[in-house]
Amino acid sequence: MSDKVEFPYFYRTVPSDLHLCAGIVKLLKHFGWTWVGIIASRDENSMRAVQILREGIEQSGGCIEFIETFSQSNTLLFQDMKNISEIIHKSSTKVIILYCNKDFTEAVSYTSIWEAPGKVWIITAEMEFFLPSYFIDRKNTLAFTVGKKIIPNFHKFLREVNPSIFPNDSFIEMWWRDLCNNKCLKSIQRSCSNVKTSAYIIHCDIINSGDSYNVYNAVYSLAYALHDMITSRSGNTTIWSGESESCSDVLPWKLHHYLKNLHFKNALGEEIIFDENGDLAIGYDIISPVFLPDGTRIKEIVGSYNPYAPPEQEFTIYEKAMTWDSTFTEIPPESRCSPSCLPGFRKLTREGEPVxxxxxxxxxxxxxxxxxxxxxxxxxxxxxxxxxxxxxxxxKVITFLTYEEPLGITLTFICIFFIFINTVILGIFIHYKNTPIVKANNQELSYILLISLMLCFLCSLVFIGHPDKVTCILRQTAFGISFSIALSSVLAKTITVVTAFHATKPGSKLRKWMGPRVSLSIVLSCSLIQTVLCLVWLFTAPPFPYLNKNSEIGTILTECNEGSIVAFYCVLGYLGLLAAISFIVAFLARNLPDRFNEAKYITFSMLVFCSVWVSFIPTYLSTKGKYMVAVEIFAILASSTGLLGCIFFPKCYIILLRPERNSRECLSKYKNY
Incomplete structure (x- = not known):
């Protein structure tokens, strides 16, 4: 009826059913009732309302468990209601909306649908008048009704009106008798003697309902519109000249103009104005009807819905004024298909079921x-x-390998221990520099190798602690250069051993390559290549501190990013190349006469070195964070210790524990020392 194209002259002073549906959706949303059932009479208006309700409920995130309709035929009504009652008892929803044509409200009240326990009913005001008697003490119904207003002098008028004025109207006589019921409000109750009152006080409720206020507004709206029209036609006078015009000349479209632009205040001081659809700008009260044991009905206003109010004020619920039935286990009751997902969980819709x-x-x-x-x-x-x-x-917890944690303390202690051992061995070689065994093993290369190994042990300490720009650069470059010096020294030693053996043969031209300059040149040139690689790395894509936020759960790894992974593997690859050449040359020279058997120790030391670094690569790639750093430190310590132990421990054993074998005569014999 709000369609102005189809019904241009229709006006109403009751809220539109569209607003009723919107109010019900607001109520459901307020209490979080997302799982509801709908019962409606099988008429055009109710079916349209059900469709609007369905759309509103689904748009607000709710679902409908069932929609059941009942026939308008009295012969089929009770059978339909019996089937619906079974559905209600089996249903899991706790909220049921009853949208019923007012012509069938009384008949519906006598059916068995109300017997299902633990249900909340949302009904319209008309249904509220006919709630069954066994609803006594139940507090499970919410009804939408037009706002009730006390019209000035209206109750006085009701008490004084006599049915004899309208002798042919049986309805007036019925409610006149109801006013004698002591259960009516005192403001409309009259003193009656020898008047038989009805068991119900329906008419008393209707008189005291908002419907009276709607009729009041309708009459006064028409009166004001007629007044405005007459005034405008008679030159701003309140007297209508019947001589010039008759009532038949007042066509509906003429009155329509004044109704459309109507704006006045009624006796209660409320503004009366119709919107563009011809609807009065009013809303609904939400009441909770309760029957007391003495049969008195209480209608507590627990909320309101006014679509014309500001957005924040259009819907109001007074939860403190609400009382709920004792059968409900939760207050307010919940109606959901599934229990709420607590924080920390999310919803996963079941396939083939409502959302x-x-x-x-x-x-x-x-x-x-x-x-x-x-x-x-x-x-x-x-x-x-x-x-x-x-x-x-x-x-997240920021983590890196620190000096305070057990792993950092252990690695630091091992580092310092081997630095001390390295220093002691260097001291021994310096102290016994004039002995045959030190001289025979190229003491300059031995000093360089020992110092470079000491630097290798020291550079492992740079890997411990909070990474910053300087330490990230020093970590890989110091490691690469110091190890390249050590491996270059080992390579020079190996080449010297082989050259020395062949130079002792008669007529050999290799004697001129036996000087210390050649060995130092090998060390310098091989180390220079690694230094150039490191400089290129630093100038193109140097290592930098990096916060790795995704590698480990719940932690931020503070680590050094290599910058250029290609440069990093080039440095490692070059070290591997030096180690491989040294290993091959030493392996080929392992069977030389005993005087030059240092090749055996170099072979074994290179075998240890290569084994450590070959196993390092997959282990390094499979670890993260501080454990990745620990793996690299361990590889540095293990490979450095392998070189130190395999090459220098046998010599220290002879120098310190078998000094009699540290002589030129013993070295000249072809036997193991």
């Missing part, structure tokens, strides 16, 4: 949900991580 029926599954790693019933979890910022319950993001 309100779902399972709750925990949020995946790295995500949280901080509200109930979230459809999807939220990813935490990179610098944060979910707590154990996955309902809030907390700062």
């Amino acid at each position: 309100c029926c779902y399972d709750c599954i925990p949020c995946p790693e790295g995500e949280v949900s901080n509200q109930t019933d979230m459809d999807a979890c939220m990813k935490c910022p990179e610098e944060q991580w979910p707590n154990q319950k996955k309902d809030v993001c907390i700062p």
Whole structure:
């Protein structure tokens, strides 16, 4: 009826059913009732309202368990209601909306649908008048009714009107008798003697309802419109000249103009104005009707809905004024297909079921949900991580290999220990520099090798502690250069051993390559290549400190990014090349006469070195964070210790424990020492 094209002259002072449906949806949303059932009479108006309700409920995130309709035929009504009653008893919803044509409200009240326990009923005001008697003490019904207003002098008028004025109107006589019922409000109750009152006080309720106020507004709206029209036609006078015009000349479209632009204040001081659809700008009261044991009905106003009010004020619920039936286990009762998903979980809709029926599954790693019933979890910022319950993001723990933790302390102690051993061996070689065994093993190369190994042990300490710009650059470059010096020294030693053996043969031209300059040149040139590689690395893509926020759960790894992974593997590859050449040359020279048997020790030391670094690469790539750093430190310590132990421990054994074998005569014999 709000369609102005089809019904241009229709006006109403009761709220539109569209507003009623919107108010019901607001009520459902307020209490979180997402699982409801709908019962409606099988007429055009009710079916249209059901469709509007369905759309509104689904748009607000709710679902409908069932929609059942009943026939308008009295012969079929009770059979339909019997079937609907069975559906209600079997249903899981706790909220049922009854949208009924007012012509059938009384008949519906006598059916068995009301017997299902633990249900909340949402009804219209008309149905509220006919609630069955066994609703006594139940507090499970909410009704939408037009706002009740006390019209000035209206109750006085009711008490004084006598049915004899309208002798042919039986309805007036019925409600006149009801006013004698002591259960009516005192303001409209009259003193009657020898008057038989009805068991119900329906007419008393109707008189005291908002409908009277609607009729009052309708009459006065028409009166004001007629007044405005007459005034405008008679030159601003209140007297209508019947001589010039007759009532038949007042066509509906003429009155329509004045109704459309109507604006006045009624006796209660409320503004009366019609909107563009011809609807009065009023809303609904939400009441909770309760029958007391003495049969008195109380209608507590527990809320209101006015679509014309500001957005924040259009819907109001007074929860403190509401009372609920004792059969409800939760206050207010819940009506959901599935229980709420707590924070830390998200909804997973069950296949083939409504969206309100779902399972709750925990949020995946790295995500949280901080509200109930979230459809999807939220990813935490990179610098944060979910707590154990996955309902809030907390700062990640910043981690790196420190000097204070057990692993850092252990590696530091091992480093210092081998630096001390390295220093002692260097001291022994310096102290016994004039002995045959030190001279025979190219003491300059031995000093360089020992110093470079000491630098290797020292550079492992740079890997411990908080990474910064300087330490990140020093870590890989110091490691690469110091190891290249050590391996270059080993290579020079190996070449010297082989050259020395062949130079002792008669007529050999290799004697001129036996000087220390050649050995130093090998060390310098091989180390220079590695130094150039490191400089290119530093000038193109140097290592830098990096916060790795994604590698480990709940932690931020403070580590050094290699910058250029190609340069990093070039440095490692060059060290591998030096180690491989040294190993091959030493392996080929392992069977030389005993005087030059240092090749055996170099072979074994290179075997240890290569084994450590071959196993290092897959281990390094499979670890993260501080354990990756620990693996590299371990590889540095293990390979340096292998070189130190295999090459220098046998010589120290002879120097310190078998000094009699540290002589030129023993070295000249072809026997093991």
